[in-house]
Amino acid sequence: MARKLAVALSPDQLQSMLRTMHMIRQFDLRALDLYREGAMRGSTHPYIGMEAVAVGACAALRPADRITSTHRGHGHCLAKGGDPRLMMAELLGKATGYCKGKGGSMHIADVEAGILGANGIVGGGIGLATGAALAAQLAGRDDVTLCFFGDGALNQGILHESANLAAIWKLPVVYICENNQYAMSARADKFTSVPDPEVRAKAYGFPGVSCDGMDVMAVYRTVADAVARARAGEGPSLVVCVTYRYFGHHVGDPLNYRDKAEVDAWKTKDPIDRFQADRLAAAVTQEIDAAVAFAKASPEPEVEALMEDVYA
Amino acid sequence: MARKLAVALSPDQLQSMLRTMHMIRQFDLRALDLYREGAMRGSTHPYIGMEAVAVGACAALRPADRITSTHRGHGHCLAKGGDPRLMMAELLGKATGYCKGKGGSMHIADVEAGILGANGIVGGGIGLATGAALAAQLAGRDDVTLCFFGDGALNQGILHESANLAAIWKLPVVYICENNQYAMSARADKFTSVPDPEVRAKAYGFPGVSCDGMDVMAVYRTVADAVARARAGEGPSLVVCVTYRYFGHHVGDPLNYRDKAEVDAWKTKDPIDRFQADRLAAAVTQEIDAAVAFAKASPEPEVEALMEDVYA
């Protein structure tokens, strides 16, 4: 079947992606402030550092496509078009919030917008996403579901059961593992039995790939391929995005399990800085290209011009 | 670490294996009779056709090693040294049975003998076996646990979770998948997303191999290697034994999902016939070998013999 592979995004789309990455970062910085000042309850899990994943992945979707999210869900929600006002109101438990104040950070959802919810259960969204993909298949639609989950969820049984089902039924779902190196204090490389979790896709006979989760365009291209495959009826894929969370798991994380040097090293790969720099460089490149094109397309001077402009 | 690989079994051991295979077959044929005549309740799942798996695998064990079994558990129990009298009494729900009549076919256990029980839950023994291996590791013992389960259990989440844990903790457990082609009416090749389930071991970074489950010596050699590895502290393995159940899933199985030709084809590979034939051929080979050895080792006739025996 012919697949539509990752297409070039328009400058407007790219601009909007950069804006969403900033939005996610600022949203979560503000959520941390609100939490620290006691305006929030429960816990909040910042997505800061991981913005490229949600934004790159969701750029590959159509509005009718769906996502499932995690406890660390603000980024996914914003990237899929969630309204920051309704989200923020929900964090404060207000009647105007997405969940009328009943859900809080971990249960924000916007089913109309295809956001089937953050989830307080690690792995809780995996079966839901697979089921949503089944619903699309049954309805004869080519909608795709993206299923976000962390490296910690890799070892939940539901992933195994869902992946097998998605494979045998060729369901249009893309499993996106956000490998941010830790599940609370548990290092991905110690608690998951394989260094590269994408090999687990082999156990189900579907493609497994990894990409640089700090590079929004790399995420976009990788996920777009998987989405195209799913949309074409060829079944699920696993995409592992290698990334990092800058902050603690939640406010109050003792952070004794990792050192500052590691954090600093990752920050040098900051996804926003990088995309911004790439965008700026690209803009300059574009100008230069335009200059070259202009130059090349321009006429040679006429011979008549030889003696012109010697004097005013 | 040096491993003791599959060692040659003594003639007594081989004879005892053959005897156990016969014992399993006759035990289950009789159980079917008892069930049909109404002497048993619940259900009974005959192991007939699969005898090579339990017997070959358990031949690789020491008495202090342990096994976990399944709903189709009579074969495992007999192979690990279970007492057929106490088993049969349990099938009839008698006070003298292994479970005092409280368990029936699906819960026969002999913890002293290392048989941690048949199990009514598909996949139910997988976590138990992995935990028993953990107990052995914690106790500083080199006992190994064999975990039997069917192809149907391959898609239960507990296998995924347990395999990951066994891998990261290097637990002395060997996962033995009895791929008898069906889980009730579900064909293994349609309900499991990969044709060769042993590839799933790659998802955990430990060895996965398959062997001819109709050949008791092939099972023995393959499992013995995995057991040696586990005993040496090198962690788990997955062994897939390709086999077949001759009868229905249980009495009353409509058997509409497979045809007789398939059954007949598998019966030509009967594990008992084959082992018996091999044993007989081996015995003849041994006699011939002995004859050759005798001949070779025998003295040439003395020259003096030249004129002897012409007349009485």
Place this chain on the structure above:
Amino acid sequence: MSRPVIETTPAPAATRVLTYAEALNEALREEMRRDPRVFVMGEDVAVWGGGGVFGVTRGLVEEFGPQRVRDTPISEEAIAALAVGAAVAGARPVAEFMYADFMGLAMEPIVNQAAKIRYMFGGKASVPVVFRAQEGAGRGNAAQHSQSLEAWFCHIPGLKVAVPSTPADAKGLLVSAIRDENPVVFLEHKILYNTKGPVPAGDVAIPMGVADCKRAGRDATFVGVHTMVHKALAAAEILAAEGIDLEVIDPRTLVPFDLDTIVASVRKTGRLVVGHEAYERCGIGAEIIAQVITAAFDALDAPPVRVCGENVPIPYNARLEAAALPQVEDIVAAVHQVVA
């Protein structure tokens, strides 16, 4: 999913005798014809002997095809979780668990997802899923294939719980369950599948939350579910011979629960016996008693009595199994106790 929605005109109340399994099958078939979003998934629901180990899904794959009648691998957690996700995304799944005991593997999606999604999402989603399973002992299936676990589900807000005892109730309640916008745990009983009874043809939804008086009586009220309804009717015959007139009420659904009907009965009889096969401790019998006590303490002339499963795993041996289960004579004895 191009099948047209077939408009059903309520059929004339022609009544046939069907088994409980056939009645369930008819409900599934008629709802699948009516609404193309309804589909069935579970282990061995399609290929196995033509539809489920108890025949409830017989013939469905032939009529609706393997897309809408899906055999699954043995993956109970995923069966439940996929059904929930599909329901949120607009389908109407009927997910089958071969034995209720196996729902221990599926509690997370049923309890933490299905039951809570609507509330957690501020009312902006619905989860129209039916989780079917069969409970109960009596066939020597032993401890892992004989439990009645309805109390677990009744405990969880957001779930509805149906427990039909007759073919007609089975059909009518399953129709309602499938049409409900909420997750319904629909618990059948293995011993009842082959029992027969009259079932009206056609569109016969029985609303959830309406108890049914299976036998009117003056002297004592029995409230129970599944097989206990039938045992109570048998006990009522024995008691009638002694001149004791037992009223037998089947709540039919436990959530919602028709307390009014039961309280009205207790106000009439002054005596209450409650029965279920499930383990007595923290079973639904305690809840029913607690609710009646609150609503009608004054009306009770004797302490209510429970006739329930022993607090013991279900044993294999026939004699022990029978002793672990509440029997007709236990109901008779309990009624004697309350009317004494």
Place this chain on the structure above:
Amino acid sequence: MSRPVIETTPAPAATRVLTYAEALNEALREEMRRDPRVFVMGEDVAVWGGGGVFGVTRGLVEEFGPQRVRDTPISEEAIAALAVGAAVAGARPVAEFMYADFMGLAMEPIVNQAAKIRYMFGGKASVPVVFRAQEGAGRGNAAQHSQSLEAWFCHIPGLKVAVPSTPADAKGLLVSAIRDENPVVFLEHKILYNTKGPVPAGDVAIPMGVADCKRAGRDATFVGVHTMVHKALAAAEILAAEGIDLEVIDPRTLVPFDLDTIVASVRKTGRLVVGHEAYERCGIGAEIIAQVITAAFDALDAPPVRVCGENVPIPYNARLEAAALPQVEDIVAAVHQVVA
């Protein structure tokens, strides 16, 4: 496992003030010193900030090493199942679930394996495992991190269920749970971890099945668990000012259950209020009422009243959450109702 068994001489009953979390920690530490077969496993029990998100396992990995204090992946079903297998094979695991809500993932090994193995195997195995978890609401953790699910476990024969409300009970019951040959579901409460109380030093097992009268009173009996004990003690102060003398009984374990102590109290007061944070429907309150009704119907001067969690998922918003939970004033009102 070469550590020697350290013989503990019961220490002089020196009493210190500890938090509930510290008391639990002390129980684990002392039992791990005493018995080398005891080990701890769970998510973030070792490395995370030095021992569990609530500090219950603090310092254990430093003393006993990573073999006996095992951080696990996020695999709740396997945590439970491995613990059961290890227990059958001679170890004594204490498995932690970070939130009781996550036990939905682990019901199968807890309920179908741990609870039933001894019985199914004809008494020829024991399963000395402790499943620790924390329940309860009050911190805005919302619907999937706030439930109290003790009724599920009480329903299942073969499990014991402990629910300590004070630091001393926490230590003494955990010691008993670890020494028990049976599976114990040991449910802590998140709000109680930082509460303080006197805890005797040394070997202080509190036997299972012995209720504790936390306040003697003449006019009404309150039976409740966890935070409800403390709320009832607060309510008792308010009521005392009105001249109503509330007796507050904490069963401490729900299975086994010390009915005798409660019946004796009800025979004295004639009034019963039962309280828990768990959803009211099919919660343990109903069971306690049903048992008291059976044992002491004649002694009751008023219908028992339940003060329980609403039948609703726990909401995030503080005001709604408070409204979903039973509060001191609800207890006061309930006592007013029964003494009216």
